[in-house]
Amino acid sequence: MAKRFGIQTVVVVGSGNVAGHLARALLKTGLKILQVCSQDIHHARDLAGELNADAVNSCSKINREADFYMLAVPDAKIAVVAAEMPPVRGIVCHTSGITAMKVLEKFQHCGVFYPFQTFSKNREADISDVPFCIEASSPAVLDVLKLLAVKLSKSVFVMDMAQREKLHVAGVLVNNFTNFLYAEAEDFLKDNGLDVSMLLPLIMETAAKVRNMSPDEAQTGPARRGDLTTIEKHLEMFKDRAELKEIYRIFTKQILKKYHE
């Protein structure tokens, strides 16, 4: 059964950051990337060139004989792409944390292949570290996806839609909101004529710290120690910045509640 699904050839739909990073990683494991499909043929060609693959700009031109179809397109486009694709016998997966496998149900073999990481154009990500969250339409397909995922990463998890959504929202907290705090801190320093590069070592160390200790143990600061005098001073510094003041109040209230009630 597993042999029947053995993955050797891949079609990549999408040409963004996720498509690029995953396709390059798949190529490195020895797979052949047959095609890159993107509405924008220039984008398709750029990525296909790197992968020694063909470029196509329409789902109707997709090679029907591939073993694995990776739909790495924006969440809202997954259903559209699935509808446009020809029937294929290979395994069709999307890479989204918030989309049900069900949108791919027209395909006999389908699944989810969700990398829990943020990818950027000009940064090489270490794929071997990335947690891959997989789901499949059958145990046989699941086995094949597992085999594929462990070639890419040492961190592979089987999970359903409900769990994937929870992981995704946790990612919003530690990525989107954390990054927004970085942006707010940077703006505040800039507006006060201070060098924003001073933030970087602290940002890195704050992140690195939770590899060795739980964030609960790592928690420090005025709210953690119940230092109301410093808290008052800080709020005063934000008197002309309603947004920062609101963020400061909420966190301080919640940290005080957690550690001092």
Added chain:
Amino acid sequence: MAKRFGIQTVVVVGSGNVAGHLARALLKTGLKILQVCSQDIHHARDLAGELNADAVNSCSKINREADFYMLAVPDAKIAVVAAEMPPVRGIVCHTSGITAMKVLEKFQHCGVFYPFQTFSKNREADISDVPFCIEASSPAVLDVLKLLAVKLSKSVFVMDMAQREKLHVAGVLVNNFTNFLYAEAEDFLKDNGLDVSMLLPLIMETAAKVRNMSPDEAQTGPARRGDLTTIEKHLEMFKDRAELKEIYRIFTKQILKKYHE
């Protein structure tokens, strides 16, 4: 003038993380640590042993002939230590971001030597990366502190109390609040039976990303792209978690406002 203040010998007051990390770094630059002073003689001895220094448990026993006195004690204790210390001719500095240099005014030569980083007991910090923020009671003392700081770090800034306080509060955002987001995300995964280690690569990459691009460019997520459907789903997932819901609402509102108004 600079020669008169040339620093060769150091007394460290305090035995916590800041005291330990800075004292070890000072030792590595070739300085002699004469004493470690801590109310708790066992703590003083532990650190002094590492530094080949003497341990004392009272400010009255402090060596009066050192060139540099580093007061790395909790903010609330700096004034107390200063009051108890004998008059000395060396430079007396505290290491606090939120304490005025004024609390050391009884000393002829004083200053601030504030490392903008979080230090932990069991993690080696790369001091050469840490921004040192310095202030001094005179230009001559400032020159000496600059010379000392550049031996420790490639990142040295002269700033006054008002600027230091602003930097400190920016640190609260990118360290304390960010860490609280990590803790909340971890709790949420735990409560849902998911492996918290899945968060670590994303946490690290989110931090590392802002070395190459501004947090403004790095901002992603449902609020950034104005994806109200996903936002509604996320809020629904937090229906039994008032704290998380509050945090989610505030960030989402502010990110929507910043990018979509």
